[in-house]
Every structure is written in C-alpha cells, then in structure tokens.
Amino acid sequence: MASLNVGNLGEYLREQRNAAQLSLRQLADAAGVSNPYLSQIERGLRKPSAEVLQQVAKALRISAETLYVRAGILDEREREELETRAVILADPSINERQKNVLLQIYDSFRRENGFVPETDETDETDETDTADEADETPGADATPEVDDALKADATKDDNPHS
Numbered sequence: 001m002a003s004l005n006v007g008n009l010g011e012y013l014r015e016q017r018n019a020a021q022l023s024l025r026q027l028a029d030a031a032g033v034s035n036p037y038l039s040q041i042e043r044g045l046r047k048p049s050a051e052v053l054q055q056v057a058k059a060l061r062i063s064a065e066t067l068y069v070r071a072g073i074l075d076e077r078e079r080e081e082l083e084t085r086a087v088i089l090a091d092p093s094i095n096e097r098q099k100n101v102l103l104q105i106y107d108s109f110r111r112e113n114g115f116v117p118e119t120d121e122t123d124e125t126d127e128t129d130t131a132d133e134a135d136e137t138p139g140a141d142a143t144p145e146v147d148d149a150l151k152a153d154a155t156k157d158d159n160p161h162s
Helices: 002-019 024-031 035-042 050-060 064-070 076-090 096-112 119-125 129-136 143-157
Strands: none
Touching (some): 024 050, 050 064, 076 096
C-alpha cells in the first residue's frame, strides 16, 4: 500500500515539475537532492523523508503538507489544520497577540465540533497571558477569554493614529 502512495506522490511531483517548467536536473539542484534519487521518487521506487519532501516543495513553491499527504506521512485532516494554522501565523496584517487569539478561537471551535487539538500544537500557541488564563479555568471553553481579548484589542485599535 505504501508503494501506491509513493506512486501517487511521484506522479504528482512530475506534474508539478512540468507545470513549473523545470527539468528533473533543475528541480534536483534546487531541492538539494541527486538527480537519480529524484527520478526514483517520481517513478515511485523510493519513499522520500519529510525533510526531502520539504526541500522539493520549497523548490516547486508548493505546500509541503500537500506532499506529506500524498506520501502518506500526514492525514488530510491534519494537513487542513496545519494549513489553517500556517495561514493565520503568516498573516502580516495582524500582530502576534491577535494571531494567538485567532488560534484559540479555532481550537475552541474544533473542540466544540469534536476535534481535539494535539497538545504539542496547542502549546505552541499558548504563549500569551490570555492563553494561560484560558487554560487555567477548569472545564471552561476558551471563548469567554477570547471575547475579552478581542474587545481589548478592538479598543486599542480603534484609533490607529494614537
């Protein structure tokens, strides 16, 4: 079954490489892997590591998570959650505190809908005092604290010229 995933990965990589108008050699050079190794991946003969997939994704300017799903390293739902988190964290129009608040809201909704976030990912986002306070309330949903944080941020941001 792993070879099926690897085959699908190889076909997908070839399609992406062709769409980017890169030769096998050019992509191998850009990704920092050998030409024969990349050829074996494309033909479904090798299953690359997550690190190699990340390098190839960067060279192709595509999502590494998409390649992880194709290679069977990551579940589709996990990919969607990671991509959602990555988009929030990468948004330059909001500050770190606002990003943490959005991630808390996202986690709250996921819990409410039966998807429990992994503790590793939650720990990464719980760096602000607001996040710590939300975690200290036993059995409480993060929503009341998030509402307070949003109100505080909205009050601060009402006059951007001050």
